[in-house]
Amino acid sequence: MKIDEVIQTSLLYDFYGSLLTDRQREVMELYYGENLSLSEIAAEFSISRQGVHDALKNAERALHEYEQKLGLVEKFQQSREAIGAIDGMIEELINGMRKPEAEVLTASQVTAELQKIKDIIDKLEE
Template structure:
């Protein structure tokens, strides 16, 4: 469950603004505030089943956004390249060949950031 919670938090961070206010609220209550379906249904005056259905639909919507737009995937790839670049540049202080490799990696990152 922790993996799913972490994944949903990441999806919500990237795509939450694309959801309706009600969808945002339910995701926040369930994943960020750790409320149960029953607690959410009491708070919003809807059935537990309605909360469950809305959460599942919203989870699917968020995943579909990532499947189409791939912001998280791009972000993770760029982050790994930046970490690699930083490590390389840390070593490159004394080695000109490594500096050149670092420049190439930086150029690759720039290309991904600016299509």
């Protein structure tokens, strides 16, 4: 499994893990959280290695289905990107207001930048 897939699965688990069965949650925590092998988890639960593999795949499939239906992780990632963009824009406005008087942003420039920030926020609310 690639690192991006592990990160994505971990993020899905953070959002939707409580919706999994107890067994699926335990297997996911041991595999991803404790970094145990399939064999180690199988010994822990007295089941086959294949049983652990199936439980993991079922849990991962369920997490992806929850995301497909609810989209909370995607919304979270969009919000983080928007907050980063807004933060950068506000920083630029602050720096623009601190310049020598001849270079200070005009009211119309500030208004235009604030409108861009508002547009980003409005897009998030859609």
